[in-house]
Amino acid sequence: MARGFDDRAIAWILLVAMVVSLYMVFMYVPTEREMGIIQRIFYFHVPLAWISFLAFLMVCIAGIQYLRQRSRWWDALGTSAAEIGVLFSTLVLITGSIWAKPIWGTWWTWEPRLVTFLILWFIYVGYLLLRAAAGDDERKARLAAVVGIVGFLDVPLVFFSARLLRGLSPVVFTRQGAGLAPPMLWTLLVSLATFTLLFVLLLRQRLFLELARDEVESLKELVP
DSSP states (O other), X not given: OHHHHHHHHHHHHHHHHXXXXXXXXXXXXXXXXTTBGGGGXXXXXXXXXXXXXXXXXXXXXXXXXXXXXXXXXXXXXXXXHHHHHHHHHHHHHHHHHHHHHHHHSSSOOOOHHHHHHHHHHHHHHHHHHHHHHHTTOHHHHHHHHHHHHHHTTHHHHHHHHHHHSOOSSOOOOBTXXXXXXXXXXXXXXXXXXXXXXXXXXXXHHHHHHHHHHXXXXXXXXXXX
């Protein structure tokens, strides 16, 4: 009951946050002068990337804890977070391509941030494939946990690639600040908060389903 109540509360807060976020993206924030209306995809693209990194951080933490404790709960958390991370990182690649076409004149370019992010996507798709193949095999589950931990090392490369290497992708947050006008910054922050709430709700639901499936499998074994 408590879990259901908490999820309903999060869902209602998320609904309000979504309405506010959409209003700010399409009504409050001014249209960017150089890129025009296509720039508004920025307020979805960046939060999607943030949630991808957050999800993969959860996979890394869950992997470390699973190797330490051999707890199925941590294994389930890592799998759940990885699925959400791969979904959101796929949306990052899609929204980035939509944004790039009118601005760069191409759907894709092999610049540092895009390449490192694509590698990150492949790593965690591989993690999901390995974890699915592992089933109840604890040895393979441990190997998947290692992949989830090592894969997270690519996240700093994605983050710093645009700063250390010359590329086309814009750098939003620098040592000097966000580099955005106040309305743009506030809209981005609200979008980030909204997507974070969405991630929390999705992760709780996905983890519940993963553990419920374990319970069903355990009950099946008791049936003669």
